[in-house]
Amino acid sequence: AQSVTQLGSHVSVSEGALVLLRCNYSSSVPPYLFWYVQYPNQGLQLLLKYTSAATLVKGINGFEAEFKKSETSFHLTKPSAHMSDAAEYFCAVTARNRDDKIIFGKGTRLHILP
């Protein structure tokens, strides 16, 4: 079975500061990992995904995430926060090469301080 844990339901950073959103996963088989973003009153949209190629994955809007098997982590980072990054971010996992559901974390709401 797969699961994800997102550390911190709310994270606040100043505009221009580093964004770090933490995600740890649990999977009995090699995983695929995702980060989705949800802007207010919208559905989720994919930021980036890890599918067993490079461990450092680059996504849209300057975000990237690194798959670390030894730490079972897939943290999301962005070097410099922008006001438009304020949203809720979801980490998700599914089993690689299996017919399985995508399991979403509970989300982290990112607040950007002016």
Place this chain on the structure above:
Amino acid sequence: DAGVIQSPRHEVTEMGQEVTLRCKPISGHDYLFWYRQTMMRGLELLIYFNNNVPIDDSGMPEDRFSAKMPNASFSTLKIQPSEPRDSAVYFCASSFRKNYNEQFFGPGTRLTVL
């Protein structure tokens, strides 16, 4: 393509009434997912279809909930009778092959049951 289309965007109804939520997936996608999002429980997968056939409905909370997909371009989620605890945002998503392929989410239907 217009993306995943959901209707209505907002629904307010009284306890005991029947509610029908509608979804039009992206043309060519062969998987369709229904999710429910609440503050308490986060994002929950209710049911998903492959080529119009329900594959896994283990997330449907109880018999009051039913979902159909009569053709590749239309799906409904019905709640009968509705209860206040059904109040949530319901999302429809579609993808071309599930798992590691990106799920495209609709804007959601915000349901309020009084």
